[in-house]
Amino acid sequence: MSDTHRIGTSRISARIKSEGAELVSLQDAAGEELLWQAGPEWPRHAPVLFPIVGRLPGDALQVDGQVYPMTQHGFARDSRFEWLERSETVAHLRLRDSEATRARFPYAFELDLLFRVEDRTLGVETHVRNPGPGDLSYAVGAHPAFRWPLVPDVAKADHGLRFEKGAPREASRIEGGFLSGMRPVPVEGDRLLLSEALFAGDALVFGGIGEGAVRFEAADGSAPALRVAWEGYRDLGVWSKPQGAPFLCIEPWAGTAPPLGWNGEFADKPGNTRLQPGESRVYVWSVSV
Incomplete structure (x- = not known):
């Protein structure tokens, strides 16, 4: 059985497991589950993306001319974290580099x-x-999947994402898992219109969008609605399966997949963050019901 911990208030509760430090449940005051509960369409809930976001060419990472295997979105989501704190309102977990991680990612972290x-x-x-x-090069991201339709009696296409700083009019096109030009997205005012067909070409990637917040809601204003905000992250992914999967991922990122055709040293990958010895950085995302 998974090693999990529940935190909560009278208005919201969450459950986190040590495998991948993954959020596996998010419930409102009435006990309604708002997080995708995994399934055959996609077997995850809200994986942590590290040390890459997306893919690398050949699923390989190059450091000083040496090649290391690196699968999509990195290894953190499949690693067991150690518990540092478990209280009624706080869960704190840590993953350190090890012999196993250095076989795939030759950095201390x-x-x-x-x-x-x-x-x-x-x-x-x-x-x-x-x-x-030495320097540490990486990308990092969140990948929470919320139930969609969020309001059960409202059609999926009658939901939208309302951007508090104005909705972007285009997103990066994805080809074979890599960025390839731009494509327009359907927007009305500050609202991104949602549909299953929107994801026929993979995720929407809003690179360089900066800090901000979106409101995931039904068009008629029915409850519940979720506000997802992020700080420190500069990119945003929005994704679902185009074949009718009942979830929508709202993903704050710091880093994306590289452009189509790029293949080089990981330290030079576009969008990576580099930390000098002793440096640290904090990224925050939140969801409010």
Whole structure:
């Protein structure tokens, strides 16, 4: 059985497991489940993406001319984190580099996930620290999947994402898992219109969108609605399966897949973050009911 911990208030509760430091449940005050509960369409809930977001050419990472195997979205989502704190309102977990990680990613690192609930909001802090003697290059991201339709009696196509800073009019096109030009997206005012067909060409990638927030809601204003906000992250992915899967992923990222045709040293990958020895960085996303 999974090693999990529940945190909660009278208005919201969450459950986190040590495998992948993954959020596996998010419920409102009435006990309604708002997070996708995994299934044959996609067997995950809200994986942590590290040390890459997306794919690398040949599923391989190059460092100083040496090649290491690196599968899509990295290894953190399949690694067991250690518990640092478990209380009624806080869950804190850590993943350190090890012999196993260095066989795939030859860098020293500490990756902390800190989950905290307050009133009707779950906040998730991701801390990346470089404890090693050399620079650390990486990308990091969140991948939470919320139920869609969020309001059960409202059609999926009658839901939208309302961008608080104005909706983008185009997203990066994905070809074979890599960025390839731009494509327009359907927008009305500050609202991105949602449909299954929107994801026929893979995820929507809004690179360089900066910090912000979106409101995932039914067009008629029916409850529930979710507000997802992010700080420190500069990119956003929005994804679902185009074949009718009942979830929508709203994904704050710091880094994306590379452009189609790029193939080089990982330290030079476009969009990576580089930390010098002893440096750390914090990324925060939150969801409010």
